[in-house]
Amino acid sequence: MRRVPEIGVALSNKRVDEANCGFVATKSGIYRFFWLDDSGRLEESDRLIKRRDLLKISGMGFAQAALMQFPLPGQSKSPALLEAASESKADYTLRISPVAVELDRSHILSTTGYNGSAPGPVLRMREGKTVTVEVINDTDTPELVHWHGMLIPSEVDGTEEEGSPFVPPHGRYRFQLTPGPAGSRWYHSHAMAMDDLHKGSFTGQFGFVYVDGGNDSGRYDQELFLALRDWEPFFTSTMEDDDDDTHNDPVLEKPSTVNTDPNGLEVGSMIYSINDKALGSGEPIRVREGQRLLIHFLNASAIENRRIALAGHKMRVIALDGNPVPTPRDVDAVFLGAGERVDVIVEMVHPGVWILGATEKMIREAGLGVIVEYAGQHKQPQWVDPPRFTWDYTIFGDPNARPSTPEMTIETIFEKIPGGAGKFNSWLVNGKPYPHEREFVLQEGTRYRLVMRNRTDDAHPMHLHRHLWELSEINGKKTAGIVKDTVVVPYYGRAIVDFTADQPGLSLFHCHLQQHMDYGFKALFRYG
Numbered sequence: 001m002r003r004v005p006e007i008g009v010a011l012s013n014k015r016v017d018e019a020n021c022g023f024v025a026t027k028s029g030i031y032r033f034f035w036l037d038d039s040g041r042l043e044e045s046d047r048l049i050k051r052r053d054l055l056k057i058s059g060m061g062f063a064q065a066a067l068m069q070f071p072l073p074g075q076s077k078s079p080a081l082l083e084a085a086s087e088s089k090a091d092y093t094l095r096i097s098p099v100a101v102e103l104d105r106s107h108i109l110s111t112t113g114y115n116g117s118a119p120g121p122v123l124r125m126r127e128g129k130t131v132t133v134e135v136i137n138d139t140d141t142p143e144l145v146h147w148h149g150m151l152i153p154s155e156v157d158g159t160e161e162e163g164s165p166f167v168p169p170h171g172r173y174r175f176q177l178t179p180g181p182a183g184s185r186w187y188h189s190h191a192m193a194m195d196d197l198h199k200g201s202f203t204g205q206f207g208f209v210y211v212d213g214g215n216d217s218g219r220y221d222q223e224l225f226l227a228l229r230d231w232e233p234f235f236t237s238t239m240e241d242d243d244d245d246t247h248n249d250p251v252l253e254k255p256s257t258v259n260t261d262p263n264g265l266e267v268g269s270m271i272y273s274i275n276d277k278a279l280g281s282g283e284p285i286r287v288r289e290g291q292r293l294l295i296h297f298l299n300a301s302a303i304e305n306r307r308i309a310l311a312g313h314k315m316r317v318i319a320l321d322g323n324p325v326p327t328p329r330d331v332d333a334v335f336l337g338a339g340e341r342v343d344v345i346v347e348m349v350h351p352g353v354w355i356l357g358a359t360e361k362m363i364r365e366a367g368l369g370v371i372v373e374y375a376g377q378h379k380q381p382q383w384v385d386p387p388r389f390t391w392d393y394t395i396f397g398d399p400n401a402r403p404s405t406p407e408m409t410i411e412t413i414f415e416k417i418p419g420g421a422g423k424f425n426s427w428l429v430n431g432k433p434y435p436h437e438r439e440f441v442l443q444e445g446t447r448y449r450l451v452m453r454n455r456t457d458d459a460h461p462m463h464l465h466r467h468l469w470e471l472s473e474i475n476g477k478k479t480a481g482i483v484k485d486t487v488v489v490p491y492y493g494r495a496i497v498d499f500t501a502d503q504p505g506l507s508l509f510h511c512h513l514q515q516h517m518d519y520g521f522k523a524l525f526r527y528g
Helices: 051-056 062-069 079-087 244-248 361-365 514-518
Strands: 021-025 030-036 042-050 092-104 107-114 123-126 131-137 145-148 172-177 183-189 206-212 222-231 234-236 266-268 271-274 285-287 292-299 306-310 315-320 323-331 334-336 341-347 353-358 369-374 408-421 424-429 440-442 447-454 460-464 469-474 486-489 494-500 507-511 522-527
Touching (some): 206 222, 271 353, 292 334, 447 460, 486 494
Parallel strands (some): 092 131, 222 292
Antiparallel strands (some): 408 424
């Protein structure tokens, strides 16, 4: 018996027999230490080790024995240990399968979800504590689960373009990730859908991840996770653009000559919900006067950006995309691009029965809302239109902050080709659709400024995987301190963000509207 060596981080303080121990390579290029105890039970360390550190102890004999027991891919295996490892329980299991969602008594729909529901379960994780996730695919098509907003290796990010492996039909895939940063993240399918509206993010494959950083003040009485969702998508040639918040902004990037060719088919919906219930169905949110509500909003739509309000109340925005804002502000409504999250605190100081829902009447009455009921109140639910205002990221910034000066600038121009993909529109980044072979090559450690020029008549929620960016400017209005992973680039407008290239590997950059991404609106960032 001998003690596991110290190599900068402790793998374990156990004494183990070299014949019954080893390191197993994870998908992210790091190793976990396993051993069998005296009773034959598999044990594992709670710390990970990088390959370069493992090689430092290769001359000690211990590592040689370990690698013989748990070898690198392609080497001989130790069946007893590997079998034991495969039987260890995952920290989180997601089962992809057909589910029925009862939005209300007249709308019971069939879709694909996680663990028998849509949305899937709220997964609570601890920042920095490595977890094992197992995804079981009970469907007939390959699937991917993306961990939106996480700073994790591309191999486990759940994106085909980055090299993440598919979960095969009627198969399973187990991997490890280290959650972070703290805050509201989410998971969803990242499979391509193209012209199949029963795939990808058109399905019910979405759910919250909340990463606990240990700094929660606990100054609230209820915590709610509310996902805004549309259902039963269909192709249409007469879709109205409901994300009207951005249409009042300056049109700094509107071309002098606009392409007036007929648009291709777009995707619409007429059925909506918050989580899995339409407005008026299911249980209301029950509150008492004087309570403080912490609400985590998520726009889980594959189709549209949305604005939502709680009638009779203001909402204090405390975080955007899970990241605390420098200047919390009270607002009458919040605007969320597809994929965005907004965390708010609501003081329950106006007794009654109110509607929390979409500000667009048609959308709200088609299901996008939930009743909020004070104790002892038995009235008809009330809706009061909030004052009209333009959503402005910059009011949450730090007016005194000086953003770091970027070392390099990346220019991007977004364009639409109406009907460019036959029945559908096609989308270009810098004059071309995906892929962009070695066009966006990052140098590790460099601070970049990413300029996004939207020369289309849509507002695009843009997302860069595996990185966080700081908003620097929106339509000429400068700001600092607002950290996000998704930013809505306004209609014919411009957004500028700064980020540090600190996540080596492949990173997908794309519009978070499924159809736009599928038909060219994406690019791959890589490290040189």
